[in-house]
Amino acid sequence: MNNVINQLRLAIIMLAVFAIFNLVAIYRQIDSMSSDSRIVNYAGIVRGKTQRLMKLELSSQDTGSIISELDQIIKGLIDGDEELKLVNVRDRDFQSNMQKIEQDWDKIKLTLKDLRSNPSDQNQERIIKQSEDYWDLTNATVSSAEDFAKRHVQNSKNLAIILFFANLVVLAAIWKLSQNIKLRLKKTVNILASSSSEISTTLEEQERVASQQATSVNEITTTMDELEASSRQSAEQAKAAVTAAQRALKLTEGGTEAVGETLDGMYTLEDKVGAIAEQIVRLSEQANQIGSISQLVSDLANKTNMLALNSSVEAVRAGEHGKGFSVVANEIRKLADQSQQSADKIGLLVSEIQSAINSTVMVTDEGTKTVTAGVKVAQKTNEAFAGVADAVDKVVLNNQQISLNLKQQVDAIQQVVQAMDTINKGAKETANGINQTKVGTQQLNESALDLKQMV
Template sequence: MSIRAQILGSLGILFLVVLLMFGATWSITSQQKSDGLVINLAGRQRMEVQRIAKDVLAYAHQTAAAGSLAADVRKHLAAFTATQTLLARGGTYANGKTFTIAPPSPEVAALLDAAGRLAKPFEVEVEALLAKAEGSSAERLVAASETLVAAQDKAVARLQAETEDDVATLMTIQAGGMGLCALVFFGVLFMLGRTLQQPLSRLLAYADAVAGGNLKAVAAGSYPSELLALRDALARMVASLEAKVVEVGEKSREAEGHAAEADRALAAAREQEGRSAELLSRLNEGAGKARAISDGVMEQSAGLLGQVGQVGRGAQHQRDRMMDTATAMEEMNATVLEVARNASSAATSAAEAKDKAVIGARGVRSAVESIESIRQRILELKESMTRLGQQADSIGHIMNVISDIADQTNLLALNAAIEAARAGDAGRGFAVVADEVRKLAEKTMTATKEVGDAVVSIQGQARENISAVESAAVGIEESTRAAADSGRFMDEIVGIVEATSAQVESIATASEQQSATSEEINRAVEEVNGIARETAEGTDRATEALSAMTELLYDLDAVIRQMTGDTSSPVRSLASRPHQGTTAKALPAARPAPAKALAASRPAARALATSRPAAAKALPAAKARPAPVLLPLPKRCPPRSPNRPAMAPVVLAPSAAVCCSGMSPWPRA
């Protein structure tokens, strides 16, 4: 069951109990008012009987004003009969103010009916004495009046007993209701302490621990439905936050490792590029010195070709490693993006937890408002009980007045008895009336004392009820303060959850920034990969150029041997050896002038082959003016910039070999 349902159910039970107590008190109090009126009317009936008997006796012993006295007796007799019927059947009574008298209980009704039946002989005797009929007797009238008064006393005694029973029932209901109110009140306090305050304190401690950086904290204990959902949401949020923090740390370390590897690969690529530039520079320098050291170049060209091949393999390996690095960076970038998305999801979960905490705080505030409403109703009940006590006090004042009247009546009866004694036989009937008045006054005093005791008991119970209602009001105020404290705890939890949500959003932002940084590193690795690829392609072209240069060196060696007349090794003709790759195709079209110069030097070579003297004579001329040599070079200049355009083979003139860009002449050796 939810906290709201528990609190509202308990307060509803408390309100129903208080309402039932108030209804029972109001009902029994109203019944007591009616019973008091009935008792007064019953007492007046006894007085009416005694008054009628006194007036009839006075009528029988005097002749003056007999007519008015008889009319007065008949008037009182009619009022007695009407009042007796009203008491036995219930109805409306008007005496300046209209009162409604409820029908009496069956026992009281039976006693009143019996008194009504006894009233018939009394009325007959009254009419006989008023008519001064023969056989009428004052003694029978007095006996009938005493019998009727005794029956009226029984009915009044039964009414008093029922009134006392109603008071006892009211006391029992109020005591049981107050006990039930106290039980419900302490049950509500126990429930608040067990199901709300303690779980909120544990959740607050858990949130403080998480806010302090302890992501391993656990919210132990049992929780009601709303707080259990809040605890589970907080636990999921903390677990997701911990996982994301660990994942972000691992990915950060992995990114740092890949970045360091990329830096090392970039440094190796630059070193390889510088090495390739140095090799190409040496190649061009060796080409410039080819005529003087052709034999040495031929011996070193094989080793240089092996080194260039090794450099090419290293460049290829570097390119493969850079491709692996690029792939790893792409995977890492995807992982960082996934971390960013997960961090965003954690931020969403934190927002949901905040919304649930706000809903829980709203529920606690609603409970506080309900408790405040119950407190207002308890205060209203307190005021009603105070008014009831005041009314009971006023009844006590009325009973004091009735007691004073009874005392005075008793005193008057005593005086009347004294006067009747002085009168002798003439005042004997008056003495009987005085004695009855005295008895009536004593009974009135006894009834007044009993009613006074009952009123004092009611006043005491009313004061106890007022004290109990005040205690209940104090308890409700304590419940209100406890619920307000719970609402404040919920507001603090909402603030902590909002702070945690802000931290998760900061982590998500940092993950997005890390993703952007990884993207930049990925682009840098792609650039390094492109440079490594270009370096490998340049190395391949350098290998091809070295192979072509070796072939040309063989041809050059053959020409030199022909010119020097050395026939120790077979001469390799330039025309009989085609050039490899794109260099052989570029020779005729790219350098026509060197080709003509080479053709012009062929007669000298034929002359060297026909006769040694001619060759000996032609040697100084050949040394003085050597033929230009075609040296195939790569499509790019020596590495100055990766963006230089492609170039054709370079012609090594007798004076110098000039790069295609015309920026750096290489002097011949």
């Protein structure tokens, strides 16, 4: 089949190449003839404008623009000119005539220059003689231009004949190629018609098997969907259990922290109670010291009172000279009495403080025992909470593992369901594809029969 396609491509390429070749050749010939017509036209213009130039010069009119135009045309006919759309003509006769025209034109321009400076009869006769000779030369040049234009036309005719016969050869080759393709297609169509019948029979069997597979896969997919729903529900329950266990673990951790804080508080309280006991002991010691000082003050007041009493007796004995001293002695005695009273009050207060300290010592001792017992209870509670937290943590880990396993099972079941769904879709598509292939095979068989009749 590839060989047939390559042969058809070759035929198309050959036709395209010859068509392009014909187009290029014809275009070149048309362009060449167009250039030839411009050359013949401008050669005639040189002839006509030269005669017009002579008439204007003899009538003493301005001829500068005509001379410039003739210079450009003659130069363009020899070397080519893009502005005038003139090409360089390679014809030997034409180029020889154009060289002579250029030389004679230079002579005419010199004669015209002499004529303008000296319009004598001799110069006029000379310019007329040059003009007649120039006319004959330009006629010969125009004839040579027409001759090579005719040769170009004849070449175009010859090229057209050659292209015609070449096209006949190409068409004959293509016809031969088409006959070869026809024979190969006829053979291929026969094989295709036979094979399409066998393929149609095989496709019917495959269609039946694919339908059975699609039914089985559909049933398996339904079962896997139910299993996925059950596994998903178990996974959700395991996830809920993990959440509840995590909440219990958080509560346990909170209780452990609270017990820890209580235990720390109990330790602090124990330390403070011990510190209070020490302060009470020091306070008791200080109270005893105050009592001793108060007793000393009381003794000192008694002695001072006795001294003041003796001083009063001596002041009475002294008479007038002892009155001032008697007043001082009385004041000292009053102070001694007040000191005695204060010392008595202090002694009473110290007794009361000592009694209160004794009671406080007893209460503090009981508080210390209570705090110690509370510390032991808090320690046991902390240990119990630690055990509960460890147990709940293990429950959380186990539930998480169960949830992870169930999630993996759900994912695996989903993948199986997706795979079965893909297989189910593939089985359906296969059945549809087989059906379409069956229809296409029937159409192919019909087309093969039609093609066989055509071939």
